[in-house]
Amino acid sequence: MGTDQHRSVAVAEPAWLNPRDPAQALGPDGRPARSRRAPIWADVPDEQWDDWRWQLSHRINSLEEVGAVLNLTDEERAGLSADDKFRVDITPYFASLIDPDDPNDPIRRQVIPLGREQQAFTAMMEDSLAEDRHSPVPGLVHRYPDRVLMLVTTQCASYCRYCTRSRIVGDPAQNFNTREHEAQLEYLRKTPQVRDVLISGGDGLTLAPKLFEKIIRGIREIPHIEIIRIGSRVPVFMPQRVDDELCDMLAKYHPIWMNLHFNHPNEITPEVSRAVDKLTRAGIPVGNQSVLLAGVNDCVHIQRSLVHRLVENRIRPYYLYQCDLVEGSGHFRTPVGKGLEIMEGLRGHTSGYAIPTYVIDAPGGGGKIPVMPNYLISYSDHKVVLRNYEGYITTYEEPTTYTPHDKAACTYCQHDRPEPGQSGVLGLLEGEAMWIEPKGFEELHRRGNTEAHRLQDPSKWVPFGVGAIEGQSGAPLKVLEAANGGQATGSPAKASPKKAYAPGEEPRPRDGEPTGSAHGELL
Ligand SMILES: *Cc1c(COP(=O)(O)O)cnc(C)c1O
């Protein structure tokens, strides 16, 4: 009997693995898949590698350390050697995702400084979103009527070269401490219109877990706060941080939402898939905010691949940000037309779930402005003019030095799946054709557009009392037929020939009768 029991356990089917779930992906050894590890860390035991504290304390930042992982270019050496540069620090996990021999690697470009990042540009600002001006207490930005941005730390797991908050981020001397957190909470307690608190920084997930929980609980204890949001790049730089302990802690304080920050499909690894799976299982809706960056993701095909990898991991693309006018970001900036082109390449071509909203964070501090009609109010060769929800009007200065995306060198462009019949206007942008003609347009054109348009509706062109065009009163129907591709119009009633009028005999409106109805017969 004992033997039978034993046998029944032995033949029990293994748990079914869903081959399409990226969080269940297995590596060649049959164990959960892992991303690449750079050779210098090959001997680190998995236990340490998977420990976020180990990742934080083994970050690389000096020329020597980074040079031991990547084959550096001269410009990278210059960037890493600059004295007054924005902080460099990269987790071993994230640095390992970089191709050591490819200077254009999209992850590398986000975290390894170039000499040219120090170059100034027109309209460059230190605090381009005027956050400091909109802070009633240090670290709390109250810009919208019902929600606030709460900066709880200046520290991040790694540092993005284009960071919009590089004026404070990374600087331990400007960090926020418990006294500031308490002042922020006190402001929230006495400001009842705030219903949504967005925790950001820096990155709250780099704080000691106890302190982070204390802040979240402090917010949750305020009755008028409905939702708490966490904006974090930790799951991208250091997915090891997302453990059961964190997820259990967060789940106590629902409703909690989270926005992550992926810019390129290479950042979505098996470790990330498992981390995001844990977050979503804890009931946290996960979104993504990307920044449009020249040389990283200024390509429709890269963006499409990115959003597909995101939704596959149940991450909802939220915003695609135009790169801010902030110090250090000059060489990352793209024209606004690039963002519009990407949005056009997404809508219709992929699931609506996979499409973010393209926004410009208003220079001078008006909040996120969607790049779409009603908000985009003017557009010249170097500037866009935008208005926000309050009627505040601002400008975004376009870059003067943008190197267009190199399609020939882009594997995403090479492997794009053709979509027959969907080229359309995109084909014009790609230079496949100069124009698209509607059916019958050529026929109209051959006759001369002016005449054709006039004859379709003489009533619109001939002033009363002057008379119709000599000898042409029978022409409208024919021209309409040509415009419909040579087909007479569908219904029999419409197909009957229109009444022809001799010159001067066209119907006239009677006194007091609206012009439209008198001419109905001709229209
Ligand atoms: C981005 C941001 C928010 C949140 O904006 P949503 O459009 O609601 O995501 C709130 N406050 C500030 C200061 C922000 O920068």
Ligand code: SF4
């Ligand atoms: S994670 Fe966010 S706050 Fe931190 S450096 Fe990057 S962009 Fe700046």
